[in-house]
Amino acid sequence: xxxxxxxxxxxxxxxxxxxxxxxxxxxxxxxxxxxxxxxxxxxxxxxxxxxxxxxxxxxxxxxxxxxxxxxxxxxxxxxxxxxxxxxxxxxxxxxxxxxxxxxxxxxxxxxxxxxxxxxxxxxxxxxxxxxxxxxxxxxxxxxxxxxxxxxxxxxxxxxxxxxxxxxxxxxxxxxxxxxxxxxxxxxxxxxxxxxxxxxxxxxxxxxxxxxxxxxxxxxxxxxxxxxxxxxxxxxxxxxxxxxxxxxxxxxxxxxxxxxxxxxxxxxxxxxxxxxxxxxxx
Amino acid sequence: xxxxxxxxxxxxxxxxxxxxxxxxxxxxxxxxxxxxxxxxxxxxxxxxxxxxxxxxxxxxxxxxxxxxxxxxxxxxxxxxxxxxxxxxxxxxxxxxxxxxxxxxxxxxxxxxxxxxxxxxxxxxxxxxxxxxxxxxxxxxxxxxxxxxxxxxxxxxxxxxxxxxxxxxxxxxxxxxxxxxxxxxxxxxxxxxxxxxxxxxxxxxxxxxxxxxxxxxxxxxxxxxxxxxxxxxxxxxxxxxxxxxxxxxxxxxxxxxxxxxxxxxxxxxxxxxxxxxxxxxxxxxxxxxxxxxxxxxxxxxxxxxxxxxxxxxxxxxxxxxxxxxxxxxxxxxxxxxxxxxxxxxxxxxxxx
Amino acid sequence: xxxxxxxxxxxxxxxxxxxxxxxxxxxxxxxxxxxxxxxxxxxxxxxxxxxxxxxxxxxxxxxxxxxxxxxxxxxxxxxxxxxxxxxxxxxxxxxxxxxxxxxxxxxxxxxxxxxxxxxxxxxxxxxxxxxxxxxxxxxxxxxxxxxxxxxxxxxxxxxxxxxxxxxxxxxxxxxxxxxxxxxxxxxxxxxxxxxxxxxxxxxxxxxxxxxxxxxxxxxxxxxxxxxxxxxxxxxxxxxxxxxxxxxxxxxxxxxxxx
Numbered sequence: 001x002x003x004x005x006x007x008x009x010x011x012x013x014x015x016x017x018x019x020x021x022x023x024x025x026x027x028x029x030x031x032x033x034x035x036x037x038x039x040x041x042x043x044x045x046x047x048x049x050x051x052x053x054x055x056x057x058x059x060x061x062x063x064x065x066x067x068x069x070x071x072x073x074x075x076x077x078x079x080x081x082x083x084x085x086x087x088x089x090x091x092x093x094x095x096x097x098x099x100x101x102x103x104x105x106x107x108x109x110x111x112x113x114x115x116x117x118x119x120x121x122x123x124x125x126x127x128x129x130x131x132x133x134x135x136x137x138x139x140x141x142x143x144x145x146x147x148x149x150x151x152x153x154x155x156x157x158x159x160x161x162x163x164x165x166x167x168x169x170x171x172x173x174x175x176x177x178x179x180x181x182x183x184x185x186x187x188x189x190x191x192x193x194x195x196x197x198x199x200x201x202x203x204x205x206x207x208x209x210x211x212x213x214x215x216x217x218x219x220x221x222x223x224x225x226x227x228x229x230x231x232x233x234x235x236x237x238x239x240x241x242x243x244x245x246x247x248x249x250x251x252x253x254x255x256x257x258x259x260x261x262x263x264x265x266x267x268x269x270x271x272x273x274x275x276x277x278x279x280x281x
Numbered sequence: 282x283x284x285x286x287x288x289x290x291x292x293x294x295x296x297x298x299x300x301x302x303x304x305x306x307x308x309x310x311x312x313x314x315x316x317x318x319x320x321x322x323x324x325x326x327x328x329x330x331x332x333x334x335x336x337x338x339x340x341x342x343x344x345x346x347x348x349x350x351x352x353x354x355x356x357x358x359x360x361x362x363x364x365x366x367x368x369x370x371x372x373x374x375x376x377x378x379x380x381x382x383x384x385x386x387x388x389x390x391x392x393x394x395x396x397x398x399x400x401x402x403x404x405x406x407x408x409x410x411x412x413x414x415x416x417x418x419x420x421x422x423x424x425x426x427x428x429x430x431x432x433x434x435x436x437x438x439x440x441x442x443x444x445x446x447x448x449x450x451x452x453x454x455x456x457x458x459x460x461x462x463x464x465x466x467x468x469x470x471x472x473x474x475x476x477x478x479x480x481x482x483x484x485x486x487x488x489x490x491x492x493x494x495x496x497x498x499x500x501x502x503x504x505x506x507x508x509x510x511x512x513x514x515x516x517x518x519x520x521x522x523x524x525x526x527x528x529x530x531x532x533x534x535x536x537x538x539x540x541x542x543x544x545x546x547x548x549x550x551x552x553x554x555x556x557x558x559x560x561x562x563x564x565x566x567x568x569x570x571x572x573x574x575x576x577x578x579x580x581x582x583x584x585x586x587x588x589x590x591x592x593x594x595x596x597x598x599x600x601x602x603x604x605x606x607x608x609x610x611x612x613x614x615x616x617x618x619x620x621x622x623x624x625x626x627x628x629x630x631x632x
Numbered sequence: 633x634x635x636x637x638x639x640x641x642x643x644x645x646x647x648x649x650x651x652x653x654x655x656x657x658x659x660x661x662x663x664x665x666x667x668x669x670x671x672x673x674x675x676x677x678x679x680x681x682x683x684x685x686x687x688x689x690x691x692x693x694x695x696x697x698x699x700x701x702x703x704x705x706x707x708x709x710x711x712x713x714x715x716x717x718x719x720x721x722x723x724x725x726x727x728x729x730x731x732x733x734x735x736x737x738x739x740x741x742x743x744x745x746x747x748x749x750x751x752x753x754x755x756x757x758x759x760x761x762x763x764x765x766x767x768x769x770x771x772x773x774x775x776x777x778x779x780x781x782x783x784x785x786x787x788x789x790x791x792x793x794x795x796x797x798x799x800x801x802x803x804x805x806x807x808x809x810x811x812x813x814x815x816x817x818x819x820x821x822x823x824x825x826x827x828x829x830x831x832x833x834x835x836x837x838x839x840x841x842x843x844x845x846x847x848x849x850x851x852x853x854x855x856x857x858x859x860x861x862x863x864x865x866x867x868x869x870x871x872x873x874x875x876x877x878x879x880x881x882x883x884x885x886x887x888x889x890x
Contacts, residue, residue: 008802009721013729016714016773019706020732024770027751031743034750087646090639103643105881110650112824112877114831116847117866120854121653124660124668127858131656134670163650183368185355186333187382187429193356197385201372220740222834227854237742244746244838254750257743264738 028261035254042248052251056259062239066259069235072150073219076157080165080214081207083158088169089199092176104170107163119156119223126152126228148230156224161217165210172206173199208275216264236260284347286311286437286469287332292341294327301327303493304341311436314463314470316484318477320516324493325473329439332471333360346436356385361430362439365446367422369414369429376401376410379428386433400428404458420451427462437469444479456482477517481505489513507626508552514628519555519585521596522628524548532625536591537568540622550628555585557624558598560608561617569617572596574610588616654870661863668860679864688849689865696830696845699761703768704826710769711776711821712814718777719784720792734774744771745838752839759841767839768829775828776821779884783817784810820883827876831869 038047056062091100110118125132126146133143146152176199184198200207218224222237231238236256243253285308294302302324309315317325330336331343334355343350350358361382369378376397383393401407404424414422423443430438440459444452460483463470474480480487481501489496489504489512496516497509508514514522525534527549532541541551564571572588575595584605588596596618600608610616661680664673683689714733718726736744748767749758757763791813795805811818833847840848846869853859 005802012713012717013721013723015710016717016733016777017729019710019773020736020770023748023751023766024732024736027744027747028739030751030754031747083646086639087643090636090643094636094639095643101885103647105885106647107650108881109874109877110654112827112831113654113873114847114866114869116831116833116850116854117657117862117869118653120850120862120866121657121660124858124863125652125656127667127669129667129669131668131670158649159653162646166646177366177368179364179366179368180370182335182355183362183364183370184381184385186335186358186360186362188356188359188385188433189381190354190356190385193385197381198370202370204372216738216740220742222742237740240742240746244749250746250750253746257746260740260743264740268738 031254032258034251035258037251039248039251044248044250052255056252056255061234062256065234065236065239068233069219069237069260070263072153072157072225072235073215076154076161076218077211077215079154080158080161081169081211084162084165084169084210085207088166088173091166091170092173100170100174104167107167111163111167115160116223118159119227122152122155122159123147123227126155147228148232150229153225153229156228157214157218157221160221160224161214164217165214168206168210168213169203172203172209175206176202205275208271212268212271215267219264219267220260285309286313286346287471288342288344289328289331290342290344292328292331292338292343294324294331294336295339300493302331302338305490305495307488307495307498309469309471311469312467314460314472314483314485315488316472316474316480316486317488317490318474318480318516319490319496321475323490325475325490326441328490329362329441329471329473332437333362333439334358335362359433359435360437360439361433361435362441363426363430363443365442367426367443367446369422369425371414373414374410375406375412375414375417375425378414378425379406379432381429382433396432400432404428419447420455423447423451423455424458427458431462431466435468437471438463440470440472442474442476443472444474445476452479459483489516491516506554508628510628511550514552519580519597519599521553521555521558521598522550523553523594524550527627534570537570539568539620539625541625541627542622544627551625552628553620553625555597556583556599557620558596559619560586560598560600560604561619562608564617565619567619569619570596572616572618574612574614574616576612577605577610586610588618590618654874657863657866657870660860661867663860666860667858679860683861683864688844689846692844692846692849693868695761695843696847699764699768699836699845700826700829702761702765703772703829704822706765706769707772707776707825707829708818708821710773711778711825712780712818714773714777715780715784716810718781719787733777736771737774741771741832741834745835748835749838758839759843761843763839764836764843764845767835768832771832771835772825772828776825779821779824779880780814780817783814783884787813816883820880823876823880823883827873827880830876831873 033046034044035052036048036050038045038049038051091103095103124130127133128143128145128147132146136142136144146155180198180202181194184194189197220237222235222241225231225235226238234242236259240253240256243249243256287309289305289307291304291306292302293300293304305328317328319325327336331338334350334353338351345358345360370381373381379400380393380397383396388396398407401410404427406421406424406428409417409421414425417425426443444455447455456479459470472480472484484501486498487501487504488498491512497504497513499507504513505517508517508520511522514520523534525532526547527541527544528546530540530542530544531538532544532549532551561569570590572590575587575589577587578585580599583599583601586598586600586605588598590596598618659672660668662675662677664676664678718730718733744767748763752758752763752766757766787810791809792805795809796802800808831847833845833851836845837848837851844852846865850862850865850869853862
């Protein structure tokens with residue numbers, strides 16, 4: 001018989017375990033298992049065969065997709081970090097705390113606001129005859145083809161990740177003990193030396209975290225590469241959707257999904273290692 | 282004094298409407314250990330930060346080594362500061378922290394290593410060179426901060442309440458380390474503190490600041506025995522402040538008139554240090570202040586007895602333990618306080 | 633400070649980039665051109681009229697609201713229970729427990745969609761609103777947990793023991809002390825998780841079948857062609873989720889400053 005205290009304790013502890021166990025862990029495990037299933041005549045049968053793995057891992061287009069996805073996510077993470085940094089720097093050091101709070105407030109809003117519709121807006125904005133080309137046209141430039149290209153996809157990735165990266169960077173920069181920066185100046189460090197020798201090392205964790213989230217989100221994104229990148233070459237997400245939606249080839253999609261999860265796991269692990277790694281030189 | 286190393290002339294600092302430093306003049310000599318002391322908000326830290334270039338004076342000039350420093354940016358000065366928080370770089374180890382200033386100034390690696398080794402050794406940190414700073418004790422961190430500041434061999438070291446975070450026993454030890462270092466190096470120390478014992482124990486001269494102004498500059502003994510005004514006398518403490526009117530070499534304090542040779546006629550405030558007050562049970566022949574015993578306080582070097590004077594004012598007298606036992610005061614007991622005329626100091630300054 | 637001015641301008645540019653699509657969508661929703669460009673066409677409510685004349689739009693709105701309300705309620709309950717457990721108890725495998733609580737948002741939604749499709753299908757829930765509610769709760773609960781946890785952080789650790797000391801049972805203390813203290817966070821968590829659910833389209837698309845939510849419908853219209861009706865529906869989606877997210881934030885800002 002559990003005591004009254006135990007009942008109380010488990011009432012709060014169990015909901016998460018039951019819900020996320022049943023509807024998060026089990027589905028993912030099922031998906032992993034599914035990657036070993038047999039598909040015949042458009043029907044799946046539980047099995048333990050490596051056919052799906054063999055098929056997917058030996059196809060050039062899968063590896064091409066992998067390469068494109070990984071490369072784009074890496075570029076997106078780097079680009080977002082670089083674009084965000086001056087803004088985060090200014091928000092952390094050059095504006096009042098009130099301004100900073102409101103800026104963060106308004107950056108959180110788009111992060112939770114229909115990404116799909118925002119991407120659609122970019123589709124209109126970046127179109128051959130769209131407003132941006134029209135404005136450039138007045139200046140005698142263009143028209144430029146911005147849609148259905150790596151550029152278009154990158155605009156989409158930035159839409160997805162930039163607010164989050166700015167938020168994470170700003171938090172970590174604003175949290176730096178101002179005395180450290182003053183101490184560096186006092187010890188003879190000029191503005192650039194302060195930036196590279198104190199500010200960036202002190203905010204390292206947040207900067208890496210921002211880049212990792214940018215990578216994770218871009219790596220898994222389907223909307224930007226599809227609607228702005230023109231789905232050629234396809235990314236892994238597009239591959240999963242195509243494979244899933246066009247019949248019963250779920251096990252092959254599951255193979256791609258497992259490849260993606262393993263990649264994200266390795267990247268996240270490496271990044272955490274770099275962020276919290278040993279600091280002694 | 283030879284040409285002073287540091288000279289502040291009419292230095293003011295205001296932030297919008299609030300004035301932190303109202304206009305101070307101060308000359309600090311080479312090799313001098315000077316303490317700037319005062320209650321919080323008196324402008325002492327702002328003054329120090331202006332020396333380091335972390336604040337720009339609103340008015341007036343700061344001169345170091347004959348050069349006007351107002352427009353010299355922080356990093357172009359050689360005025361290292363030991364911070365109250367120490368501000369050690371958590372992402373660097375001990376040796377890297379000490380090396381920082383040399384690296385910023387582009388000192389070649391070989392020379393850097395040599396100097397770092399010398400200073401780590403000098404402050405007894407050689408064994409901790411590769412340690413992370415958060416793995417050190419308070420006293421060790423203190424010494425890292427010192428080494429980091431001194432490694433460039435500056436002509437001046439600024440210290441902003443550097444011992445305030447340490448345990449009492451470490452404070453005494455670090456005071457010893459600091460005085461010894463300052464003597465050996467022969468450089469100027471400017472030491473900001475709110476602690477009287479630190480200032481009086483180490484400094485050649487003490488600057489007392491209040492409300493953004495310098496209230497008094499002097500050797501510790503001068504400040505203690507001859508405070509210029511009520512502010513200084515109260516800040517230093519253990520003083521009896523009495524006001525009255527002087528005429529013909531005597532001061533009328535109300536209940537009594539006591540001799541005060543050499544004083545100018547007119548209203549005056551005098552200070553009598555607690556340790557110069559004599560207590561007796563019987564009214565003496567000389568004029569004495571009748572006062573009622575209130576309480577006693579053990580003060581290390583003796584015992585401070587508190588009395589309520591004739592006008593309700595607080596009076597203090599320092600006695601030894603034996604004396605206290607002999608007097609055996611009970612609360613409310615009547616005593617008589619007297620002092621030698623030469624022990625009374627007339628305060629000339631405005632408060 | 634010229635560098636200060638430049639940096640401020642830079643912040644402004646970043647904000648323009650972030651908000652440009654939202655503003656564009658709103659402007660184009662009342663602009664007559666089918667393929668909008670500058671100069672703009674004339675003002676019109678036509679796209680709204682066309683969009684909202686379609687019964688399936690209303691069905692989708694209804695579906696979205698039902699799903700968001702249910703998923704937000706469940707997420708808030710689970711999120712609060714988890715936050716309270718983390719605040720109050722230490723136990724073995726707590727790291728694993730917290731990983732379970734916070735990991736879902738890091739899994740790409742496409743993968744969540746596939747996994748959900750497979751599992752809910754086996755449970756016979758594929759193509760039902762219940763299925764979408766389940767999936768959205770999995771994805772949104774971590775946000776509710778984070779908000780409640782931050783609020784509990786602000787609670788004096790002695791508050792609950794003080795209630796026990798005055799004779800309250802654990803349940804009574806929860807009802808009289810912890811829940812009132814967390815009330816703004818609970819409402820905030822509800823709003824934010826409702827927004828997460830209201831905006832989510834990939835997993836919903838995978839598992840929805842014929843019961844489409846608003847964003848799923850947008851996704852399907854998008855696969856056709858450029859259609860300004862999307863701007864009209866999109867503006868509605870923006871306004872809903874922005875209201876929810878702003879409310880969620882204001883609720884916790886107000887209280888945390890007292």
